[in-house]
Amino acid sequence: MADRIQPRTLKGFRDFLPEAELQREAVFETARTVFRSYGFVPIDTPALEYTEILMGKGSDETDKQLYRFTDNGGRDVAMRFDLTVPLARYAAQHIGELGTPFKRYHIGSVWRGENTQRGRYREFMQCDFDTIGTESVVSDIETALVIHDLLTALGIERFTVRINNRRLLNGLLEARGLTDQATGVLRSLDKLDKVGPDAVRSDLVATVGIPESDANALVDLAALSGGSDILDQVDVGDSELGARGIDELRQFMAGVEAAGVEPGRIVLDMGIARGLDYYTGTVYETVLDDLPDIGSVCSGGRYDDLASLYTNQRLPGVGASLGVDRLLAALEELSPESSARTSAPVLMTLFDDSRRSEHLAVVAGLRRAGVGVELYPEARKLGAQLKYGDRRGHTLAVIIGDTEWDDETAQIKVLATGDSHVVDQDELADACRRLLGDA
């Protein structure tokens, strides 16, 4: 007897049981609906790219996290670690056919060879949406509005979209003559929420090596968050870049307000920096108020020169990415009650194999009438079938036995309450629809 192969999955890679996958697909559906309501169109790109396309586009970290290998034809290839870099390549390659501005969404898996943690995997799904080919602040505003609509549509009440602007940050550093230390400073400031102002202050002085006065000023500044009024406290000196950043944020917040977003949902936060080097303007980060530790569930920003790596044509863009798996991990934690494990609301019971064909006919009729129904495949005892229906989350059970066949009726049982309704068979579909509507 040969040894069996142990069924197992790679670290950071997961299987999805129906209950989880139904939830994931529901999120994708919601995302698609919201994206399309803003005129975004779907695209797809290969999972595998030439390594040179992906290398050096994020940070040093993303290079290290690349799943990279030589394919059977000797090509140096890598799996995409996000959907933005492939978009840049895609746009450079096809922009002539696409025209600008081009708004696309892209739902797909990405791979990062990093260590796993809760809500953090090596293979995970992103729902990206980007607008490229325009520098208009309208697109920056819409990006925030999409994030807002998306989370709202997903039934999330308590979240905050935090906004900052790279130009403002860089201008700020420029005014203080700290441009060379920008990366270190921003990285350090990014940790403000986590380690607190004192730790960041000493880190800035000791590790990054900037003067204490600057460190103090920057930490105070990074702690600012709120409406556009906080911009009055931001001093960018005579930096043109910084002034432009402030101006952009003012226009941004005015637009968000005009769109009628509830105050407090989208706020400025001077502590948001974002790690990816390619952001140049507005940056976005979204935290769930009830679960801030899990990190951002939707982030992004404006990048004004990403596609320049592949083409002479200037392709500015702005967009963000919804982390479906992280979001679902969060939702799971916030409301762990189990959801339905079926995709059809109605269960048709069967307890007489000799009437199989008649059942199949009734069930087919229900489906033609638009009622999703699952026919129990075996003539097991009725109690077991009802139990199955209840456990799976079916809303209704339809029972047709000898009695019902004789007078051409059907019994509809509402599983949650146990209520039974007897209706004529030719009214079954209408009755089901009515009961499902009530439920």
Place this chain on the structure above:
RNA sequence: GUGGCCGUAGCUCAGUCUGGUUAGAGCGCCGGGUUGUGAUCCCGGAGGCCGCGGGUUCAAAUCCCGUCGGCCACCCCA
């Protein structure tokens, strides 16, 4: 990638420190409580290479090493 904690039935865990009879519980699952009505109750049952491999020992779920996987911190990020 570095460091820490963990890995026992489908699920949540007890037992591990102080090695020693047939490894337990709850939930779930299956069957029964008479032949067409579940989610409550009663009775019964199935199900465990104690993650995997090696070592120490008369004897290992229990001690040691390795490995795979999970969680956490750093780092970074969805």
